[in-house]
Amino acid sequence: MKENPRPLKRFGQNYLKDKNIIEKIIEEFGVKEGDKIIEIGPGRGALTEILYQRTDDLTLVEIDKRVIETLKENFPNAKIINRDFLKLNLSELSAPDNKLRVIGNIPYNITSPILFKLIEERESVSDALLMVQYEVAKRITSTPGTKDYGILSVIMNFFTDVKLCFKISPNVFYPKPKVHSAIIKIKFNKITAEDFDDRLFIDIVKAAFGKRRKTLRNSLAGSMFKGIEFGVLDDLIAKRAEELSIEEFLKLYNFIQNAKPASTR
């Protein structure tokens, strides 16, 4: 039998070792026959083992070449891609009538890039179940006016339906991480207008939270949106970003999109 390679910190390798938790995660995901599933970072195959029994259409994306041979031996019918998930083109893996379902106990150091990628490629993705750091899960699911409310909360709740399913103790992993974890479930079923400018919306949210303690008027004045006359939005930009609802961010977006000269769009 091959020995397991040493876990690498830089790839965020904290492997699941508790059978009950593994089953609970898969139950929460809920696999149906015919589902087109892509697992980010299968590692030693803790989640893969059950997924493999429940669908014929499983793609495994793993950056660590040391485990690829073992994955091929253990899961001969899965499609195995030895690459960085962030560099994949998801539309090439999905089908118009069968979008991708994504699952992963992901490396925590690339949580935001993974979330932003899934949002960017949401036309190819139906839903995702991800293990993230508990603190991040709380930020994602927080509401305006709370201390956790920030960029990730606005972006995630604007583009997706997201919920925190359950918290997970560090004890179920090897090696044991320093932080608690949580499972989040994301549905990419929200529709934005065809000409919606994702990049602009994200830039506005980032600029708004740039100076968290200041009013939007001040934050935006020190950002790429300086010089815009907000006129009718005076009341709104007298608030701080952390007080703004998703609908108010959309109002701000609509205003800025119309205010911006076409050449800078």
Ligand SMILES: C[S@@+](CC[C@H](N)C(=O)[O-])C[C@H]1O[C@@H](n2cnc3c(N)ncnc32)[C@H](O)[C@@H]1O
């Ligand atoms: C937290 S471990 C989870 C392993 C396994 N799924 C489990 O639950 O025990 C994260 C996995 O993602 C892999 N990984 C790290 N960065 C990656 C990337 N950019 N693309 C694909 N896989 C990556 C790691 O090598 C590791 O196998």
